Amino acid sequence: MRPTSSAETFPANTPAASQVFTAVLSHGPLARLEVSRRVGLSPAAVTKAVRPLIEAGYLVEGADEEARPALGRPANLVRVDGGRALFIGVKVTGDEIIGVLTDLCCRVRVARHLPLPDRDPRTVLSGIAELVEQLLAETDGPAAPVLGLGIAVSGDVDRGEGTVRYSPFLEWRDVPLAELAAMTTGLPVTVDNDVRALTVAEQWFGAGAGLTDFAVVTVGAGIGCGLVVHGRVVAGAHGVAGEIGHVTVDPAGPLCHCGNRGCVEAIAGEAAIVRQVHEATGVRLTHPGEALALAREGVAGAREVYARAGEAIGRGIATVANLLGPERVIISGEGLAAYDLFAEQIRDAFVTAAFGSAAQCDVRTRPLPFEEWARGAAATAIQSFITPDTSR
Amino acid sequence: MRPTSSAETFPANTPAASQVFTAVLSHGPLARLEVSRRVGLSPAAVTKAVRPLIEAGYLVEGADEEARPALGRPANLVRVDGGRALFIGVKVTGDEIIGVLTDLCCRVRVARHLPLPDRDPRTVLSGIAELVEQLLAETDGPAAPVLGLGIAVSGDVDRGEGTVRYSPFLEWRDVPLAELAAMTTGLPVTVDNDVRALTVAEQWFGAGAGLTDFAVVTVGAGIGCGLVVHGRVVAGAHGVAGEIGHVTVDPAGPLCHCGNRGCVEAIAGEAAIVRQVHEATGVRLTHPGEALALAREGVAGAREVYARAGEAIGRGIATVANLLGPERVIISGEGLAAYDLFAEQIRDAFVTAAFGSAAQCDVRTRPLPFEEWARGAAATAIQSFITPDTSR
Incomplete structure (x- = not known):
């Protein structure tokens, strides 16, 4: 404590x-x-x-x-004065925890990774405690105290309550993570959805700085979207918002884990791409990188899977632009590794499906390292510290 | 003057x-x-x-x-004190102008309709002037002066500039309507998109009062959507927002006037319904009411057109709910006349396509008479009067 x-x-x-x-x-x-x-x-x-x-x-x-x-x-x-106070940000993925120590300006001083043996909340909590302890050891003493911990988790997160209501990747339901982590670490804790946390970092310190209306689209295991409207991150009245991954692209398309067919995620999510490349090439794949390699080698069928993924993402982004008219859409996430294989299709599908002047939206990519998600979590902690109201 | x-x-x-x-x-x-x-x-x-x-x-x-x-x-x-000041709201449609005189509480005192012989901006302007003159004659004198005129037009309207940038229904481009109407009537004029104007009225005086996040979906000649996020109507950085009519429902569906296939509007808009009922039944139709009558009579194929329209609308609403998580979606518009024929399909498609707790969104219908659009225009005039900043 x-x-x-x-x-x-x-x-x-x-x-x-x-x-x-x-x-x-x-x-x-x-x-x-x-x-x-x-x-x-x-x-x-x-x-x-x-x-x-x-x-x-x-x-x-x-x-x-x-x-x-x-x-x-x-x-x-x-x-x-960035050095006046420090913050810790933690991103929990299915197989590791990434932690960063940042200053008040959200500049990363140290980043550390810790493998997760399993996803049980107790395992994750003790992992977070260990990572926080390691990062606290890197600080300079009382002149620059650590004033908050932010934790970012994928899924339905109630920031106000500090609860992970449902995280499919972690298989968690109703975990009061903020309270538990505050007890374990002695720090004030902010828990938020990982895409929203990344969006806060982009809003304050990244490609969204100065914009009142923009979107961050993350491409990877899932396809997510953080929305800033009228200068504030959209959280959704019932905890759901930014679900671009479940915009329907083709009602006759592949089945999605949400129960519908042809969602963006069912075509362009990592698991969907691996499955479709396997179906197209017959090659047994154990890792997304192998699918990417096949496509880059020009193996028949593999490249088309990425092209269709790009088209689905572009249509999803056009839907966001047609409904909200953001100034900018920032595409990021580990899926950008395949960007050379689908950039053109994203752009073409976006321009075709954008309505009227919505096509003027500035769609750009921004490769962000995985530590950036942990930095997003630190940004939510800084946000909670300086504007107590926004935590609810 | x-x-x-x-x-x-x-x-x-x-x-x-x-x-x-x-x-x-x-x-x-x-x-x-x-x-x-x-x-x-x-x-x-x-x-x-x-x-x-x-x-x-x-x-x-x-x-x-x-x-x-x-x-x-x-x-x-x-x-x-509602009687302290009066406002005039005008809605311009393709074939008539509807005007209302309201008090400061946006209660309608008089409503008048004026047929439009053509859609030339000069014709529309002189029609607006005539209607305003008629409504001014209904006021009580200087104790309750008319303090503003709101004009609602479908299409891409720049409220800050007071310009109709593009209205497909009126076939207008870059008409400085606020300036022209102010010269003609001597009143301060607010010009806004008609769906956004209706949304302002719902936000202040209707089913959106007290909510910070809701949507109004209008079903009729077009399928429109007004969005309120964080307590303010979304206008879009480039003038486009709420284009639920151009959410893709089926990429193999009918061609839409926007150039894409299978948009909500290409399946559920008035013209699309008339065309599809004609195709399904072979009956020559001159008016949407005739399509509706055929469906109600149970003529083979006609009912199915409405069912598909309902499904398309429900999917569009689910897309809005998945991206923004509004507390409530209010369905209105003249298309509600067919509500008995597609209510169930709207509901079913919405629930199926809504992601997780987004399905908790309160989706309700609210039949609003056509004067309500003119009342929306009056609401924008009241809004400009009491909060000058929001006019930009």
Whole structure:
């Protein structure tokens, strides 16, 4: 138990102060006037919000040496002191736990992996505790305390309750993970769906920074989607949102684990690709990498499986664009390893199925290493720390 | 020109004051404490926001006579004085203009229809001017001035610019309708997409009141969808959003006017139904009502067309639910006339295609008369009046 870590609270108890801090975190260093413009507050209100944050050491202000004018003093810029506080992010997959130690600006200092012998919640919890202990050993002492732990899990996660309601990959139902992990580690814990966590990291520190409406589409074992609408991540009234993997592409297509036919995931998910490449080539496959190798070698039928997967993903993205009109769609996930085999089909299917000016949406890929998912979890912990309200 | 009408501005120039007024408008009469709870402001801030609104006559406060306690004074309730200001809403269809005069609470006082000889913007503008003139004649004089005109048009409408960018039904491109109508009528004008306008009315005064996340699906000549996410109507970064009509149901299905195959609209839109019933029965049809009559009479093949339409609509709604997880989906539009013929299929297809707890979404129908679309337009005018920011 490390009660000292959780004792510190963020000295910004107004929505204005959280907004100011978030703006500097995502876009800083910024001049105060620029902060004022971005958050729509008066310069006086910004000054009032900034003061306690500077006093507590979360923000620092100093001359902008890079933009020194020919005459007169350089402008003062406000920036986050990243080293003021640390956070831990953990992503739980079916066979390992990935943990990162980040600073307050969500920059990764250390990343560690721990294999999971099984998926029992007790095994996972003791693995998380071990990983957290290892990462805490990397910190510099009380000057930069660890102030929160974020855990990202695939499936239906209730962030407000801190509960994993249903995770098909882990085969968990109703696990009060936040409470259990807080007891084990002594840290304040935020639990969120892994795609939503990645989306938070993209919103604050990645390709979504500055956008109010965008989507992150993850391609891999599952096909997921994190949505930011009106500046906030969509969670769904009943815990389900962003299920692009279950957009129907072809009602006569292959059966999906959800019970329907021809879902994007039933055509473009990792297991679906392995199965279809096996069916097309007759080669026995034990790993997605083998399917990819066959397609790259040009084995008849294998390449077509990837082409159809790309078409399905492109149609799914067009559906998101037609319904929500995001400014940008960021495609990521380990499935991007096959990007050369389906990029063109994603693009073509998207443009064909996008309605009118929805085709103007900026669809781009962004290969993110697997640690990025753990970084997303750390971002949710930072979010909970600086804006307590968003945890519900 | 009626410059007197547009001279009055709303005495709530802070976001807090707009929030307070909107809460009382949607949920009133309310005790001040209840207002405070709903908008998350301190009682002192509510008092500060309420004062100028009472002074200007937009809000009134009085004893709650219905809830008089056995002892002591009854609680004071704040309500909107609906008669304090009037608004006009106009919906333009392919063959007529429908106009309503409403009070500040969006209650319809008079509704009028005007046939359209053609769809030329000049014809439509002079029709709008005539209808507005007729509705202005129904007002009571300066005590209840008309403070805004809302115009709802189907297609790609840029509300911020006041421009109809593209309306397939009207065959318009880049018509600066707000500016033209303001010159013709002398009123401040808000122009919005018709489905979004209907969604605003549902959000403030209808089945969406109190919900932060819901969808309105309109079934008729087109299949449209208005989305409210995080409490605000989704407009789309490029002007396109809510295009449920172009969700693909069957890539081998009938050709859609958008160029794709098997869109919801290509199966369940009015023209598609008429064409399919004609194909199935061989009967020459000139009006959707005739297709409906054949199906009701049990003519072989006609009923199946409606069943497939219901299935397509249900799948489209499931796609919305899987991506956004709304609390409620409200189905409306003139196509509800056939509801007995496809209600079951909508429900079944929705439940089958909804992913996990997305199936808990409350899907309900709400037959809205055609005037309701004009009322939606009036709601956008009220919205522009009381929260100037939302017009962009």
